[in-house]
Amino acid sequence: MNFDFEDIINRIINILKIKNKAELCRIMNVSTATMGNWKTRNKIPYEEILLICEKYQLSSDYIFFGIGNLKEIELMIKGRLSEKVLNNFQPELLLFHEVFKSINPISYNSKEELIIDIQKFDISFTNKIFQINEQTKNNIIAFLIELSPEEYEYVIKYNNNFLEIIFQFRNFTNKIFTLDKVSS
Template sequence: MQDFEEIIKKLKNKLNIEKDKDLYTLMEVKQGTFTAWRARNKIPYNEIIALCSIRNIDLNEILQNKEKTKIITKNNGNNNISLNGINHGQIHINGNNDLEHKICESVKKLSDKRKMYYYHKIEAELLEDE
């Protein structure tokens, strides 16, 4: 498992920035938040995913481990998602109640890029909960 410093270093290199201030400004977080993440070795998945999505950076390049195992892959032909080598198939939401149905209908209206963005945000939340 990677630590905060490894991932932040990769992100800074990819964005061609040197200072923490430039990075936490791009992430739209305060210095104290960034410092707390560093102290706790907490990887800010949501912010990384959002920044990579906005800057069109491949998340694999940032979150990839030393063995170069792809963390997140997408088959552009059919929108299949694979996380840590496990195929999660296409993004499907099967709603049984009104809220789930509304969410499903809203997701259908999004572009493929936005669907991927929200999918990765959800996956990041799940990783943080582990």
């Protein structure tokens, strides 16, 4: 089977929601001349692409063959996000909610700008109510740092819905565990 260089590169650009091939070159840690050489020779850089798939948890079936679609990929991203959030922190959700209520995350140009403002966020009014401390804030920052570009974009774009869904799922999960304790 012959792969088309342009199709593969365009699928990576689309799924990572990056602007152009130069940005992809930075992610791949190769020069634009190298990318141009690959394109001219229609050489597929399998190793580099598989590393991107692994790093960003992308479907190699989608990247190489176009199997699946962006909606399915977005569902996988949402599932990974939910799993990360629910597995990693509960009290942090409360602080995350407070931070997003007080600042407009969409107005930030980068993840780093948002992290700086979270570092400055005053937790004194919430820590008495929710037992939140500096470690809680550091956990949120670590969570944001760990997000892939598409996961971060989703959290920022849909921050209100994201938090609402997570809270509903958390409440449902808590009910299940409570029922389990009552019945035993």
